[in-house]
Amino acid sequence: MNGKPSFNLCLLTDLYELTMMQGYYLTHPDQQAVFEMFFRRQPFDGGFSILAGSAPLIDTILHLRFNPPDLEYLRSLKIFADSFLEYLAGFRFTGDIWSMPEGSVVFPNEPLLRIQGNIIETQLLESIVLNMINYQTLIATKTARVAHVANGGAIIEFGLRRAHGVDGAISATRAAFIGGATATSNVLAGALYRIPVRGTMAHSWVMSFKSELAAFERYAELFPENCILLVDTYDTLNSGVPNAIRVLHELKKTGYEGFGIRLDSGDLEYLSGRSREMLDLAGLKEATIMASNELDEWIINQIVKSNSPIDGWGVGSKIVTADKDPFLTGVYKLAAKTDHDAMRPVMKISNNPEKTTLPGIKNVLRFYDSHHRLLADLLYLEEEEEELLEAVRFNKPIVFHHPSLDLSGFTSSAYSGAERLLSPMIQNGSLIADQPEINTIRNRAAQGLGSLDQTYKRLINPHRYKVSISTRLKEMKTRLIREYGLFEASNG
Amino acid sequence: MNGKPSFNLCLLTDLYELTMMQGYYLTHPDQQAVFEMFFRRQPFDGGFSILAGSAPLIDTILHLRFNPPDLEYLRSLKIFADSFLEYLAGFRFTGDIWSMPEGSVVFPNEPLLRIQGNIIETQLLESIVLNMINYQTLIATKTARVAHVANGGAIIEFGLRRAHGVDGAISATRAAFIGGATATSNVLAGALYRIPVRGTMAHSWVMSFKSELAAFERYAELFPENCILLVDTYDTLNSGVPNAIRVLHELKKTGYEGFGIRLDSGDLEYLSGRSREMLDLAGLKEATIMASNELDEWIINQIVKSNSPIDGWGVGSKIVTADKDPFLTGVYKLAAKTDHDAMRPVMKISNNPEKTTLPGIKNVLRFYDSHHRLLADLLYLEEEEEELLEAVRFNKPIVFHHPSLDLSGFTSSAYSGAERLLSPMIQNGSLIADQPEINTIRNRAAQGLGSLDQTYKRLINPHRYKVSISTRLKEMKTRLIREYGLFEASNG
Numbered sequence: 001m002n003g004k005p006s007f008n009l010c011l012l013t014d015l016y017e018l019t020m021m022q023g024y025y026l027t028h029p030d031q032q033a034v035f036e037m038f039f040r041r042q043p044f045d046g047g048f049s050i051l052a053g054s055a056p057l058i059d060t061i062l063h064l065r066f067n068p069p070d071l072e073y074l075r076s077l078k079i080f081a082d083s084f085l086e087y088l089a090g091f092r093f094t095g096d097i098w099s100m101p102e103g104s105v106v107f108p109n110e111p112l113l114r115i116q117g118n119i120i121e122t123q124l125l126e127s128i129v130l131n132m133i134n135y136q137t138l139i140a141t142k143t144a145r146v147a148h149v150a151n152g153g154a155i156i157e158f159g160l161r162r163a164h165g166v167d168g169a170i171s172a173t174r175a176a177f178i179g180g181a182t183a184t185s186n187v188l189a190g191a192l193y194r195i196p197v198r199g200t201m202a203h204s205w206v207m208s209f210k211s212e213l214a215a216f217e218r219y220a221e222l223f224p225e226n227c228i229l230l231v232d233t234y235d236t237l238n239s240g241v242p243n244a245i246r247v248l249h250e251l252k253k254t255g256y257e258g259f260g261i262r263l264d265s266g267d268l269e270y271l272s273g274r275s276r277e278m279l280d281l282a283g284l285k286e287a288t289i290m291a292s293n294e295l296d297e298w299i300i301n302q303i304v305k306s307n308s309p310i311d312g313w314g315v316g317s318k319i320v321t322a323d324k325d326p327f328l329t330g331v332y333k334l335a336a337k338t339d340h341d342a343m344r345p346v347m348k349i350s351n352n353p354e355k356t357t358l359p360g361i362k363n364v365l366r367f368y369d370s371h372h373r374l375l376a377d378l379l380y381l382e383e384e385e386e387e388l389l390e391a392v393r394f395n396k397p398i399v400f401h402h403p404s405l406d407l408s409g410f411t412s413s414a415y416s417g418a419e420r421l422l423s424p425m426i427q428n429g430s431l432i433a434d435q436p437e438i439n440t441i442r443n444r445a446a447q448g449l450g451s452l453d454q455t456y457k458r459l460i461n462p463h464r465y466k467v468s469i470s471t472r473l474k475e476m477k478t479r480l481i482r483e484y485g486l487f488e489a490s491n492g
Numbered sequence: 493m494n495g496k497p498s499f500n501l502c503l504l505t506d507l508y509e510l511t512m513m514q515g516y517y518l519t520h521p522d523q524q525a526v527f528e529m530f531f532r533r534q535p536f537d538g539g540f541s542i543l544a545g546s547a548p549l550i551d552t553i554l555h556l557r558f559n560p561p562d563l564e565y566l567r568s569l570k571i572f573a574d575s576f577l578e579y580l581a582g583f584r585f586t587g588d589i590w591s592m593p594e595g596s597v598v599f600p601n602e603p604l605l606r607i608q609g610n611i612i613e614t615q616l617l618e619s620i621v622l623n624m625i626n627y628q629t630l631i632a633t634k635t636a637r638v639a640h641v642a643n644g645g646a647i648i649e650f651g652l653r654r655a656h657g658v659d660g661a662i663s664a665t666r667a668a669f670i671g672g673a674t675a676t677s678n679v680l681a682g683a684l685y686r687i688p689v690r691g692t693m694a695h696s697w698v699m700s701f702k703s704e705l706a707a708f709e710r711y712a713e714l715f716p717e718n719c720i721l722l723v724d725t726y727d728t729l730n731s732g733v734p735n736a737i738r739v740l741h742e743l744k745k746t747g748y749e750g751f752g753i754r755l756d757s758g759d760l761e762y763l764s765g766r767s768r769e770m771l772d773l774a775g776l777k778e779a780t781i782m783a784s785n786e787l788d789e790w791i792i793n794q795i796v797k798s799n800s801p802i803d804g805w806g807v808g809s810k811i812v813t814a815d816k817d818p819f820l821t822g823v824y825k826l827a828a829k830t831d832h833d834a835m836r837p838v839m840k841i842s843n844n845p846e847k848t849t850l851p852g853i854k855n856v857l858r859f860y861d862s863h864h865r866l867l868a869d870l871l872y873l874e875e876e877e878e879e880l881l882e883a884v885r886f887n888k889p890i891v892f893h894h895p896s897l898d899l900s901g902f903t904s905s906a907y908s909g910a911e912r913l914l915s916p917m918i919q920n921g922s923l924i925a926d927q928p929e930i931n932t933i934r935n936r937a938a939q940g941l942g943s944l945d946q947t948y949k950r951l952i953n954p955h956r957y958k959v960s961i962s963t964r965l966k967e968m969k970t971r972l973i974r975e976y977g978l979f980e981a982s983n984g
Binding site for chain 2: 007009011012013014015016017018019020022023024026027028031033035070073074077079119123126127130131132134135136158160161162163164165166167168169170171172185186187188190191192197198199200201202203204205207208210218219222223232233234235265266293317318320321322323326327328330332333334337339346348349350352355484
């Protein structure tokens with residue numbers, strides 16, 4: 001960005017947010033609005049997602065300002081009125097943001113964030129909320145899938161070179177760590193977010209020496225701790241592993257630990273098995289084997305299931321680009337607005353039924369069984385919260401309606417407790433919640449996944465977690481659809 | 493990044509680059525190296541790619557510095573020697589960078605950039621080169637595919653909310669514009685790169701009013717120029733289009749132009765056909781129809797082929813995330829290094845044959861026919877350049893060898909000229925080439941695609957463009973493989 005005017009992140013928005021804001025400013029500047037951010041389907045045909053991106057988002061929102069270069073640029077577009085540009089000059093977000101805790105296990109159609117306040121301000125947040133939450137949630141989820149199948153094996157995130165731009169790499173690393181990566185190769189992300197950084201060597205190291213053996217010897221002299229030798233530059237089994245064994249022997253004699261080899265090409269199941277035999281025969285049972293090469297949860301799962309002796313995994317491209325499903329379908333939809341000072345629910349109806357939204361100001365109750373395992377989530381209206389919490393306290397039967405199938409649902413009192421998921425982070429524009437350390441967020445994700453039955457974590461055809469709606473929410477939805485008169489129109 | 497120490501992009505690197513740099517610094521600090529950046533296969537099973545990301549990369553490289561916070565962080569890792577950290581404190585890139593022009597049509601296995609200089613410096617650039625070029629090239633290519641099938645229809649890039657983080661969105665917009673997008677919704681990218689910005693309205697605009705008609709009327713009053721009404725909030729054909737017709741009629745009477753509707757859900761072929769009929773019947777033949785909703789080249793191709801009356805396309809998620817193939821397989825490989833002051837070629841051999849590299853300091857000649865259409869590219873060694881250019885001048889037969897199949901190749905003099913693709917951008921650390929305007933880069937891409945036969949641009953099973961190697965390069969490769977003794981080892 002050198003030599004460019006220094007614009008602010010307030011401009012990281014779709015133009016239509018700004019034109020609509022001007023429209024609201026000129027027509028109904030005092031309207032209050034409630035927006036909800038949710039996603040429509042689990043990525044990767046999976047059974048869960050991990051919410052991530054909240055802390056950087058909150059930080060960005062608190063600092064949204066329009067500075068002179070931003071305003072000058074907007075003025076140059078010749079679509080904004082002076083009065084509106086003056087409004088922007090004094091802009092700051094003065095509304096409320098409710099959020100699920102970052103690191104939560106989350107499911108489709110439930111509000112992950114609720115943004116409420118003046119419609120002009122809340123409209124501006126749409127693009128930045130979606131940009132940050134969609135991407136980081138996707139990457140935390142992908143990494144959690146990879147870590148799950150690795151079954152305790154270390155996951156080192158290596159994705160910088162294939163990530164989507166500078167920040168694609170940085171925020172990917174943060175999200176991957178939350179999702180379960182053990183460390184990263186990305187130094188800047190490590191520095192910014194205090195994530196452990198790790199690295200081995202590249203083929204260029206080996207090639208910069210006269211011989212592979214000389215390259216290994218020199219590397220072991222320089223970096224004797226955790227010395228991992230890359231063995232596939234010329235020929236893994238005939239050159240790389242034998243040379244590594246000579247060097248690791250010396251390291252072992254000198255008393256160093258944590259050494260091993262890295263495989264970066266070829267058939268990893270075959271090569272890891274043969275390498276393990278060679279290392280063991282040479283008396284190097286403690287040498288670890290790390291594998292890399294465009295790995296993903298499917299490949300790792302297969303190799304782990306075959307009992308291949310791989311101790312750690314370098315996973316790059318396919319984590320940070322969310323390979324096979326590179327975007328989360330998160331949206332930001334109006335749920336309520338004021339109308340003559342009264343807050344009224346609204347909903348969007350669509351020619352694609354899956355694009356229909358749920359109306360009203362909502363929260364989510366997560367029900368647990370007596371082993372603190374997740375049972376089901378219930379979306380409900382804020383106005384019925386007290387009543388519902390009371391019912392939960394007395395373990396009364398709760399009705400769980402399917403969010404769209406009219407006749408589907410169940411009643412249950414087979415729960416041991418419930419947790420309210422959305423809580424206030426920003427109130428009247430000020431941060432009111434503690435921003436947790438990244439390790440706290442990572443632990444929350446691990447605990448959440450631990451409370452989720454294995455059937456939801458299968459790679460193939462996972463169990464679908466129940467996200468239900470309360471009776472009152474269902475009634476509100478039905479009433480609004482009737483009010484919009486759509487059944488009549490469609491029959492016409 | 494508010495409140496965080498302000499680190500420099502020098503840290504946007506993999507840890508192993510820094511440990512290897514320290515290794516070089518302590519063992520052979522004067523070695524000179526030549527690295528090449530290339531990719532291994534066309535993304536999207538396509539027949540071409542468009543090089544992008546060069547200008548921001550060059551800018552970043554020219555400004556790479558290690559500042560006190562960067563050095564302090566590296567010191568805290570306890571793996572770097574004081575002498576090396578002092579070296580980093582005075583670091584700047586003093587080598588050379590050769591590049592193909594940004595916007596070039598490019599193919600697998602040919603060097604897109606060549607980085608030469610001290611091995612410590614050139615090693616550092618690996619991660620940032622790959623991060624920037626891999627991503628922007630991928631997005632420019634994806635967009636070029638979309639623009640190609642849209643057959644002249646406008647492509648508005650709408651991807652901010654699904655892009656991979658802040659910079660994922662900004663650099664995606666830049667690359668999409670180079671690849672053929674007409675405009676973007678992303679205001680910050682528009683401001684930074686002087687790309688036209690466009691926007692219509694969101695469903696929340698419609699929902700914030702008492703009725704759809706009121707929302708349309710108010711929008712048309714406020715933004716009468718290029719007024720595009722979103723018609724699918726409640727019911728496209730029964731409510732959206734009839735309401736739009738009432739409002740557009742008024743606009744037409746008042747003399748405004750450029751108005752139309754946007755479809756964002758449902759079956760676009762069906763709805764655009766029916767909407768067109770309704771608009772035409774109402775005397776609004778000039779109203780345009782814009783479509784959006786998770787479009788990609790496959791969907792647009794099918795709709796265009798059915799002659800659906802859609803004039804412009806909003807394409808977001810699937811452009812900026814490079815859906816179906818979200819990373820380019822670009823790599824950065826050592827091609828030559830000094831050994832007792834003489835530059836010697838090197839190559840990496842691998843258990844995956846496709847990961848074997850081509851040795852030596854190379855450039856690329858692109859051969860054209862008499863209609864200035866691309867015929868074939870030839871990789872050759874710098875040392876044979878004069879001789880080859882002489883041969884081309886006299887239209888002598890040139891031998892084109894297949895890069896890996898020994899017996900495949902051809903000899904041809906059926907060319908009318910050839911162009912050398914890599915030229916110096918940075919020499920001894922200083923910029924020596926003009927950095928073109930983004931429109932120049934975009935025009936180069938369009939011209940390059942215009943010179944590429946239609947058969948290379950098919951979506952399904954495209955013609956594979958020939959990237960060949962010269963006789964001398966082939967001989968060098970064969971000799972090196974023999975020297976490494978691998979045939980013997982593999983037979984043993």
